Amino acid sequence: MRISEVLSFLEKKYPLEYQEDFDNCGVQCGDKEQEITGVVVCFEMSEATIDEAVRKKANLVISHHPLMLRRGICKIEPTHRVGKILCKALENKMVLYSMHTNLDSAVGGVNDTFAAKLHLQNVSVLSPIPGGMKKLSVFVPKAQAEEVRNALFEAGCGHIGNYDHCAYTLEGTGTFRPLQDANPYIGKPGETETVAEERIEMVFPNHLQKKVVEALYQSHPYEEPVFDIYQLDNQNNKVGLGRIGELPEPMDAEAFFQNLKQVFGLTMLRYYGDAHRKVQRIAVLGGGGSSFIGQAMAAKADVYVTGDVKYHDFHSAEGRMLIADIGHFESEQFIKEIIYNEIKENFNTFAVSLCETEKMQISII
Ligand SMILES: [Zn+2]
Known part of the structure; x- marks a missing residue:
């Protein structure tokens, strides 16, 4: 191998x-x-x-x-x-x-594992990757639409949040005239053809493009399949740095910190904020996560757990959110x-x- x-x-x-x-x-x-x-x-x-x-x-x-x-x-x-x-x-x-x-951003990677180690529930991505999605729009004869749709789902198209097989279909009429060297699936060279077609639209993540286009060519009956691929500005909400979720029950911040030390085998951690308040909504980011303090606050985290937090960065939370610095290596070990x-x-x-x-x-x- x-x-x-x-x-x-x-x-x-x-x-x-x-x-x-x-x-x-x-x-x-x-x-x-x-x-x-x-x-x-x-x-x-x-x-x-x-x-x-x-x-x-x-x-x-x-x-x-x-x-x-x-x-x-x-x-x-x-x-x-x-x-x-x-x-x-x-x-x-x-x-x-x-x-x-x-590995930090992917599903099942560093930050998902970090959240799982703290038994966080209702976990979502703290900072989703912008523009990681594309849209495919393809024109298929009605009779083959189902087969092409399924092949594209199989290649990874049509996955949005907790849903898969997401597609939009519009019916219409396609016209074309095969030239002399064509080998058309429908029609004859030199004659204009009209075909009842479906326009199918689906999203897919950027990295699957090659696989998606291969699946399209393999399943589409036409000699020259017609399709468009657009880059989207939409976020891929499943992928990105950091995660935010909730503890099963609210707990004292101090008890949460003790649990954090135990889970990550820490001899110490640095924190800023009131350790006597109750916390439940927890943001995490493995490695150096100072630059995401604002996003953790915007996501209404009670505590933000990361590494490499500088003295003045702690103050940026203005006491509204606890920040715990457990160390860069320790948060990724x-x-x-x-x-x-x-x-x-x-x-x-x-x-x-x-x-x-x-x-x-x-x-x-
Ligand atoms: Zn690192």
């Missing part, structure tokens, strides 16, 4: 299109068309991670944080941390791959298990392991 087959599988569930503009998810270096020998999953790439992969005879290393961001390094020399890691990986014919904000389980449960022809040499790099005394 090639490395690219494993990566394609992961990208179906965690599409690279979901990444933020600054990010650089996906292959960092190496030839993904080589045969896979094993996978090591880590949080952050380091020389020790590469050494461990060499020892384990694994040629694919998957991390959460990318080694390079979009405006990152432009020289690869073993004179700095990133260059050393890349040189060592390439010397050992490895592929380095990262699942960062695409479970990510490795998501990637590991995804591979373990779906592939059995190579070994996958969690990086054993990695440890929290910032200490508390």
Whole structure:
């Protein structure tokens, strides 16, 4: 099996299109068309991670944080941390791959898992990805409309919130005249034809376009199917950074913080606000989430749990919402298990392991 087959599988569930503009998810270096020998999953790439992969005879290393961001390094020399890691990986014919904000935003990714760990209910996305949807409009002869509609549903069209098989159909008349070289499904070359057709409209997420167009061509009877694809400004409400939901029962903020410490194995957390008030509506965002404090407040969160909150950022909530900073690493530490389980449960022809040499790099005394 090639490395690219494993990566394609992961990208179906965690599409690279979901990444933020600054990010650089996906292959960092190496030839993904080589045969896979094993996978090591880590949080952050380091020389020790590469050494461990060499020892384990694994040629694919998957991390959460990318080694390079979009405006990152432009020289690869073993004179700095990133260059050393890349040189060592390439010397050992490895592929380095990262699942960062695409994993944060996707359904079942970092933020969904964060919300699930706190048993939040009625969970929705705190900051949905804007413009992640397209609309397909296709003209089909009435007799084949059902078959085409079903093929497009199968390819992932027509999914809106908690509904699937969403489509709009309008009946009308299509006209065309096949030219001499045509091989028409209906009609004869040189004669104008009129056909009772349906115009079918459906939405789909950007990353499914290739699959949707393939399904359209395979199911549509015409030699030249006519269709339009539009980019929408609508949000994809299922995908994006952060989540907001409710605890089953209101509880004291202090008790909530104690539970938070237990769930994430924290020795401490930093918070701002009145710990004696009752809380129920909880916003979460794994990693550094200071810039989403306003969105958590707008969503009427009682508490916003994230990492990397600066002193003055705490004040921006003006005491109306509690903010808990549990640390960047601590709020994302479970990510490795998501990637590991995804591979373990779906592939059995190579070994996958969690990086054993990695440890929290910032200490508390
Ligand atoms: Zn992070």
